[in-house]
Amino acid sequence: MKNLTQDKTLLIEKYIKSNRKYSSNEDLYEDFYNETCKNSYALLSTVKSVSALELYLQKVVSNSMINVLKGAGRLRRTGQGYKHLDTVSYDEVVDEYNEKFVSGAVEYHNIDIVESPEDLFVKREILKNIAKTLTKIDSAEPSEKYLEIYKLRYEQGLTQREIADIMGISQSEVSKKLFRLMLKVKESLN
Numbered sequence: 001m002k003n004l005t006q007d008k009t010l011l012i013e014k015y016i017k018s019n020r021k022y023s024s025n026e027d028l029y030e031d032f033y034n035e036t037c038k039n040s041y042a043l044l045s046t047v048k049s050v051s052a053l054e055l056y057l058q059k060v061v062s063n064s065m066i067n068v069l070k071g072a073g074r075l076r077r078t079g080q081g082y083k084h085l086d087t088v089s090y091d092e093v094v095d096e097y098n099e100k101f102v103s104g105a106v107e108y109h110n111i112d113i114v115e116s117p118e119d120l121f122v123k124r125e126i127l128k129n130i131a132k133t134l135t136k137i138d139s140a141e142p143s144e145k146y147l148e149i150y151k152l153r154y155e156q157g158l159t160q161r162e163i164a165d166i167m168g169i170s171q172s173e174v175s176k177k178l179f180r181l182m183l184k185v186k187e188s189l190n
Contacts, residue, residue: 035064
């Protein structure tokens with residue numbers, strides 16, 4: 001993955017190789033690595049601190065490895081958890097598919113694509129960090145009323161003009177404060 005720093009690459013490699021699913025599946029290392037990068041791209045590209053990544057990355061690596069193993073036909077989810085599959089020949093799979101197709105037993109269903117648990121977890125953790133950062137920024141500069149402006153804009157959905165009227169300042173001042181707040185949050189997260 002482009003723009004991935006050496007420390008992040010080493011961290012991903014460390015978690016992949018220390019995961020128990022890696023043993024006897026070493027031939028899938030590249031797939032594990034690529035799936036992990038794909039599933040954590042947003043986080044890897046925005047968070048610069050390796051220590052902040054560690055908690056999230058362990059879970060993303062584990063889930064990515066499960067996805068790769070399932071895709072490679074080496075793992076299947078059962079009522080008791082994930083189980084390794086025995087090797088099945090291509091002919092057996094084709095024969096089974098053809099029987100279902102000929103008998104009309106193949107069913108197609110529309111699926112709704114939902115966010116994966118690791119995506120939801122990462123988003124929740126990022127939002128927690130942003131909330132802490134907003135509180136810290138607001139307490140450092142209470143006269144700027146950053147938190148009040150943030151809540152009016154993003155929680156109540158008011159326009160900058162409406163916020164300006166409520167706070168008794170100009171719309172351009174609201175815009176400037178929102179921009180400065182965005183820069184401060186971005187600096188804090190990196």
